[in-house]
Each structure stands twice: as C-alpha cells, then as structure tokens.
Amino acid sequence: MDAANTAAINCLLTKSTNLTTLTPIWPQTIPQIFNLNFSTNPSNKNISLLLTNCSTKPNVNRENAIDENLTVEPSSNSRTQKQAKPTSIQSLSSSHSLFSRGLVFDLGTRNSWDSLEIGSPVVKRYLSDDEERWYMWYHGRSGENPGFESIGLAVSSNGIHWERGGGAVKSGADVGLVMNCSKDWWAFDTQSIRPGEIVIMSSTKVRSNNAVYWLYYTGFSSENVEFSDKSLEISLKNPERAHIVGDNSNEIEGKSMILKSLPGLAMSQDGRHWARIEGEHHSGALFDVGSDGEWDSLFIASPQVVYHGSGDLRMYYHSFDAENGHFAVGIARSRDGMRWVKLGKILGGGANGAFDECGIVNPKVTRNKKNGTYLMVYECVASDGERSIGFAVSSDGLKQWKRVQDFPALKKSEENGWDCEGVGSPCLVQMDGELDEWRLYYRGIGQGGRTGIGLAISQGNELNNFQRWTGFHF
Secondary structure: OOHHHOOOOEEOOOOOOOOEEOOOOOOOOOOOOEEOOOOOOOOOOOOOEEOOOOOOOOOOOOOOOOOOOEEOEOOOOOOOOOOOOOEEOOOOOOOOOOOOOOEEEOOOOOOOOOOOEEEEEEEEEEEOOOOEEEEEEEEEEOOOOOOOEEEEEEEEOOOOOEEOOOOEOOOOOOOEEEEOOOOOOOOOOOOEEEEEEEEEEEEOOOOOOOOEEEEEEEEEEEEEOOOOOOOOOOOOOEOOOOOOOOOOOOEEOOEEOEEEEEEEEEEEOOOOOOEEEOOOOOOOOOOOOOOOOOOOOOOOEEEEEEEEEOOEEEEEEEEEEOOOOEEEEEEEEEOOOOOOEEEEEEEOOOOOOOOOOOEEEEEEEEEOOOOOOEEEEEEEEOOOOOEEEEEEEEOOOOOOEEEOOOOOOEOOOOOOOOOOOEEEEEEEEEOOOOOOOEEEEEEEEOHHHOEEEEEEEEOOOOOOOEEEOOOEEO
C-alpha cells in the first residue's frame, strides 16, 4: 500500500495502570473509546508504537518499554438515541418463512472470500443523536481455499440488514475481508484466524484524534495436537467447522484434526486495516497453553476481553479439559491488555444428561449496564454432540458463576430450518431504552453444513426466553 494510504499512530506509554471508561461517539470514521494505562515490560526504555494500515506483521519493539498515559477505555452500547427507532420484536411478518426465521446474514456469493462457511460474530453497536451504526466482525472461508479462515467486516444501520464485501477492503470505508492468516512460518496464526473480541482504546499521547481498535483473536497454526480418548463420545476438533459434504479440511488421514490454537492481538485505526502486535510467547501469541496435566494444555480458543475497572481486564477463553473429558471456560487477568496471568477454570460441563454435559465453548461475557452483574452466554455441547446456547451469571465476573437454568436459552430449529443442525458462537448486545431487550447473534448450521448468522430477541429482561427475529414492529 502506498504512503497516501498509510496512517500511523505514535503512542508513548509508561508504567501507569489507571483505566477509565469513555462512551463511544458517533458519527466518526471510528467511535471513541476506552482508557487503559499500560503496565510496562521489565525494561524502562521508551517506545514509540507505530501502527500502519497495511501492516500484517508484528511491529512492536519488544526490547522497549511501554510509555505512560496510554488509556484503554472499554466501549459500550453508548447513549440513548433521541430519534425514534423501530423496536425489534416477534411479529407476524409473513415475509419470513419458517426456513429463514432468524437468519440475518447468509454465506457470501460464489467466489467471495466467505462463500463456504461463516461464523464467530462479534457485533458492536454505536449511537449518536442522529445515527445508529452496527459493526460485525466474523470469520469466513472460501471454496477455493477451504483450509484457511480469515476475518471480515460487515456494517449495518439497524443490526438486521448488513452491507458486506466479496473481497479485501481497500479503503477506510470498504467492507469485506480485513485480515488474513500470517505468512510468517514461526507465527501461531498461519492456518486460520477467528475474531474473539473488539475493544476500543485511546491515549492522551496518541498523535491522532482517531480511536484505536484492539482485536483479540484465535490463531491456529499447522501444529497438530496429539490426543486420543476412545471413551470420548463426541468428536474433538480444533477449529470446529461445519461438516460440509466434500470438505475434508478438518481431517488428517481420515481423523479429526486438532490444531494448536493460541490468543493473539492486533490493532487498527479504522477496524479494517490491522497490524499484529507480538505477545510474550515466541510465536507472537499473548500466552501459551497450560503445562501437561493442566486443564488447558491442548489449545486456547475464543479469547474474549472485558473491562472491569482500573488496571483490571479479564479474558475468558475455552479449552478441552482432557482429564475430565469436557470443554470448559477459564479466565486470565491483565493490567495492560498485553501481559496476562491465568486464574484457572471457572465453568465446565453440566450434570449427566444435561444439554451441556460435555461442556461449554465460545464464551461471551458482558456486564449488565443496569445492575452491574456479569452475564456469560456460551455454546453448549451435549453428550450426543448437539449444540445449543446457554447462560450463566456472576456478581463479580470471576469464579462465582451460576447457570441461569437447566435448559437451553436457544436450541436448534425444527426440521428443515436454516439452523436445524445446531446453534452456537453467541454474541450478546444489550439494547438501550426503557425495555430490557437483549439481542443474541449466533452462528447456525443447517442441512449439508450450510452456515449463517442469526438473531434472536429476548422477551423482556429474562434470559430464558429468546425468540428468533422475524421482522420489525413499529
């Protein structure tokens, strides 16, 4: 990319640890942001952190320290609009057939980068007095390159009808493919990448008025993890992909493929052009799997970061607990968003015969803006492999998690529905207004392994009653 299209942010950071929250502002090319003060590397040297739009390789000088006064501010759903907007509820719209009920984002067109499979929606909503904008980052892969996954961006004015692109973005206004796998042989993300969370940061020392997006993502390498447990009733795969007829990209010599995956970080000024930031692991990842015998020794997947308070960021992720034979969610904490300390497993498999007996994956945690409690929505794995969506709550977001109910909040649709084979990869958005409405975006799988992204709406403030979206009610 030429110099005219290259933008740089020079960040001077130091050993400060104050974090404050700011409200995202719209309209702008990018909303405004979170405050996080970075903790430093052992070295006390100064650093100038340079982000270029077209960079896809690590560009942080790891010998240098982080300078002070960088503020990382967790973004939220923003302010309540003054302008009246339609409220999405379950309606009697006849335009939606039983097959497509809830489907808001389908596969890309033939020969597009996301024509074979899509998933992992990370949805963000930004409001101003006169405009509403939605961003959705998601992963996709094509029939031309089925073994590799990339990250793309779609935008919307209402979270229902989305604008997308079939190829790579070229400008700050484009939508489409925004990030590919690394081409560095030593990197942890050479095979596939999937978005986990987007956090928006700013700093008083950034020589730009623009916000900085932080993308936490899962990177998959070509390293195959050796694991064998004949007593395991479910098929263990990493990454987990829909079973599409004729697609053997998730198998090695007829056996399920378990690739090593680790959490990564990238930054961007516009949410479209990303620069990878090297973590402490030699592969560039933020941290490694656990040691032999630890619950997360196979892989780390679906990192999702939540801001709790000053100097306190929490990362939720899943792995497979081989000793107990189920998927589970763990937590790590950080002062600066870059260096992380694991705290252990916080939620595992349910009771025998439960809809989540074999564990939970793809957790997404959000803090209820009205009462301060933490909500975790996750993909449940039953003993027969069926996937559904469940919830847990916690007062502190740490280890005091309690399941909301003993049945799924959302399960697969009836026969012949677009998501009749399973639902998962949930993303929860709390809507503003007097009504306690929640939007639940999720990945659905239908016949033949066809995937799409769907939407369900809560009925009131209870999280045990979600209905698939069928239309707007004015």
